[in-house]
Amino acid sequence: MNRTYAGDITPKMDGEEVKVAGWVHDVRDLGGLRFLLIRDKTGLLQVTLPKKHVPKEAFDLCGKLVRESVVEVKGRIKKMSKAPGGFEIIPDSIELLNPAATPLPLDPTGRVNANLDTRLDNRILDLRRPEVRAVFRIRDAALEAGRRFLRSREFIEVHTPRIISTSSEGGTELFPIAYFEREAFLAQSPQLYKQMLMASGLDRVYEIATYFRAEEHDTIWHLNEVTAIDCEMAFIKNEEDILKIIENLVAEMIKGVIAHAKDDLEVLGLRLEPPDLPFPRITYDEALEILQERGLTVPWGEDLTTESEKKLGEAMKEKGQELYFITKYPLKIKPFYTMPSSDDPKYSNSFDLEFRGREIVSGSQRIHLYDLLVEQIKAKNLNPRNFRYYLKAFKYGMPPHGGFGLGIERFLTLLLDLPNVREAVLFPRDRKRLEP
Ligand code: AMO
Numbered sequence: 001m002n003r004t005y006a007g008d009i010t011p012k013m014d015g016e017e018v019k020v021a022g023w024v025h026d027v028r029d030l031g032g033l034r035f036l037l038i039r040d041k042t043g044l045l046q047v048t049l050p051k052k053h054v055p056k057e058a059f060d061l062c063g064k065l066v067r068e069s070v071v072e073v074k075g076r077i078k079k080m081s082k083a084p085g086g087f088e089i090i091p092d093s094i095e096l097l098n099p100a101a102t103p104l105p106l107d108p109t110g111r112v113n114a115n116l117d118t119r120l121d122n123r124i125l126d127l128r129r130p131e132v133r134a135v136f137r138i139r140d141a142a143l144e145a146g147r148r149f150l151r152s153r154e155f156i157e158v159h160t161p162r163i164i165s166t167s168s169e170g171g172t173e174l175f176p177i178a179y180f181e182r183e184a185f186l187a188q189s190p191q192l193y194k195q196m197l198m199a200s201g202l203d204r205v206y207e208i209a210t211y212f213r214a215e216e217h218d219t220i221w222h223l224n225e226v227t228a229i230d231c232e233m234a235f236i237k238n239e240e241d242i243l244k245i246i247e248n249l250v251a252e253m254i255k256g257v258i259a260h261a262k263d264d265l266e267v268l269g270l271r272l273e274p275p276d277l278p279f280p281r282i283t284y285d286e287a288l289e290i291l292q293e294r295g296l297t298v299p300w301g302e303d304l305t306t307e308s309e310k311k312l313g314e315a316m317k318e319k320g321q322e323l324y325f326i327t328k329y330p331l332k333i334k335p336f337y338t339m340p341s342s343d344d345p346k347y348s349n350s351f352d353l354e355f356r357g358r359e360i361v362s363g364s365q366r367i368h369l370y371d372l373l374v375e376q377i378k379a380k381n382l383n384p385r386n387f388r389y390y391l392k393a394f395k396y397g398m399p400p401h402g403g404f405g406l407g408i409e410r411f412l413t414l415l416l417d418l419p420n421v422r423e424a425v426l427f428p429r430d431r432k433r434l435e436p
Contacts, residue, residue, distance in 0.1 A: 173188055338367070
């Protein structure tokens with residue numbers, strides 16, 4: 001007999017034989033009547049044991065079961081309006097597949113509140129709670145929809161090295177590693193490789209990968225191991241070509257969640273609407289003006305702080321906008337590979353996508369001209385010699401190109417209104433956490 005999940009059983013199956021399995025959620029003992037609540041990946045089901053009508057071994061074992069042990073039950077379905085799902089199971093047999101130790105370090109029923117650290121220390125037990133698992137099913141639905149969309153736009157999935165020899169986003173955030181006789185680092189992003197590929201004829205690439213940031217921040221928004229959707233596309237006219245891809249990608253990911261993770265959204269008590277397209281585009285200068293009107297002065301040329309981003313988010317929310325681009329940042333606060341604007345080289349063809357007052361995407365049109373690129377590397381006090389392998393790709397026919405990186409954990413945290421970005425990672429890495 002195959003195993004049946006709680007969610008696949010209905011009261012209409014009254015009288016049918018089934019085999020179910022899962023974790024002991026709870027046991028209630030009313031003397032001559034015992035109830036065993038079993039949890040599987042779809043939900044809860046009730047096994048009812050009237051002493052007189054079930055085998056003695058099953059009744060006795062039920063009385064001894066420790067919560068979170070793994071059990072398998074064979075029995076008959078009986079319609080029962082008061083039980084979860086409108087049915088109960090009257091067992092012919094109960095098998096203890098593996099007992100759980102006591103005491104439990106975390107209560108997976110959620111009846112006892114635990115702080116995030118305790119939850120993360122016991123992540124596997126934490127994941128037994130449906131609302132915790134829901135986040136990862138939603139993550140899967142979002143990524144699946146993202147992949148489908150990018151494929152439909154002729155992007156192909158690639159994998160670039162995680163072990164690199166030079167920084168791509170600035171020197172201070174690198175994790176050094178021992179690589180035989182040489183110095184090497186964990187990749188901060190696929191940036192340099194995805195750009196190099198633009199000269200190969202693989203005109204549109206994407207990578208869904210983890211990368212590593214040695215940032216010392218300990219905030220609810222920062223991780224040291226981040227997963228992102230990175231895209232790069234060649235033969236663009238300017239950054240507007242990329243913004244169109246991003247807004248459609250984000251809309252498709254949200255629609256994918258709505259269509260394929262309905263039950264999980266319900267578990268989290270959320271109702272999502274697909275966003276309207278196009279997303280508004282406001283320039284960096286316009287953002288500064290909006291902030292000024294709200295009493296917050298950001299000196300021109302400085303990056304937006306968490307506080308200013310939040311304030312801008314409030315202003316945009318009042319206009320009914322939760323997703324909007326900030327474009328044309330000052331060149332000096334963007335990485336060396338960012339294309340200066342043709343009308344005023346103080347500005348750049350760069351952008352961020354903001355979601356409810358927080359950056360989830362950043363990207364730009366890139367410099368594709370060898371001499372200008374070398375000049376910009378030097379302008380950032382970097383040594384072009386360390387970028388030889390990268391620069392080589394720009395010498396022999398590099399088309400105009402651009403791209404972006406979308407942080408998946410930030411996206412989910414904002415979409416699902418999670419209190420901490422760590423909630424969107426199975427096993428988060430931060431300054432203090434290297435286990436589990
Ligand atoms: P950037 O460094 O802005 O850009 O990263 C892209 C997106 O990744 C997410 N992110 C993070 N999320 C959590 N914790 C962190 N420490 C963290 N760092 C980044 C954010 C961010 O918007 N190479 C460029 C992208 C490009 O231009 O193509 C880059 O890495 O959501």
